[in-house]
């Protein structure tokens with residue numbers, strides 16, 4: 001497992017990175033109020049900001065940022081004004097994942113930069129597999145809670161020395177997902193005439209990846225009370241909560257998690273027992289394709305929510 005404790009040098013880098021960006025932006029763009037993280041296949045969210053006032057930085061050029069290595073994650077930070085209310089916004093077009101070999105400090109580094117720049121609200125988007133019959137592919141989940149499987153084993157972005165300048169040693173997560181923002185998400189969906197039931201409150205299970213779940217793991221996750229499962233989102237959310245940023249999580253259900261049980265309990269009925277194999281395995285290309293096909297809905301939703309803020 002990669003080390004999770006950063007060096008002092010990395011901690012100083014928060015200020016260096018924030019200054020680097022501030023110096024290259026107009027005063028209006030250098031104080032974003034909203035940050036958006038674009039999940040797999042959802043990079044098109046960057047089109048919600050006007051081309052005319054967009055300023056972009058590749059992750060490679062920003063001090064302290066690591067690189068995006070996953071297909072469907074472009075690897076750039078975009079600043080601009082979003083929606084009718086011209087909200088100063090920063091978008092992470094592509095996120096970092098634990099399974100890329102990065103430690104949780106590296107993955108969550110941008111969140112504290114956003115805090116230093118003045119961000120008050122974080123909208124995290126992502127792709128996830130559905131653990132429930134009633135969550136269809138293409139549905140959108142508004143996160144109401146999460147279960148961090150790595151967290152149970154001590155894998156937490158707040159492990160190691162606390163940074164009191166950002167928040168306390170011990171952080172309560174019981175009210176992580178802002179109620180008012182969740183209400184705004186549903187109001188926005190109603191305004192956009194989304195099919196009733198296609199947007200639902202959801203509990204996100206964070207699994208480390210990069211392997212998708214075995215059938216037994218899927219059944220276990222379902223039994224924990226989770227609705228959807230993905231390999232990201234939670235580390236960024238924990239760090240945002242630690243430093244007092246309001247959080248909205250929006251998840252696109254890109255696939256159903258494979259978990260079918262045998263159709264017959266009769267051990268002599270081989271044909272029915274073999275039905276255990278009747279679902280196709282999930283793959284990342286399918287995840288991205290679904291994201292791209294629903295990009296317009298996600299874009300409209302995020303834009304309308306921001307207009308309600």
Ligand SMILES: O=P(O)(O)O[C@H]1O[C@H](CO)[C@@H](O)[C@H]1O
Pocket residue numbers: 038039040041070095097125126127128209230231232233283284287
């Ligand atoms: O959470 P995002 O990055 O949106 O993507 C999800 O899709 C990828 C797997 O297909 C994993 O990265 C998983 O977390």
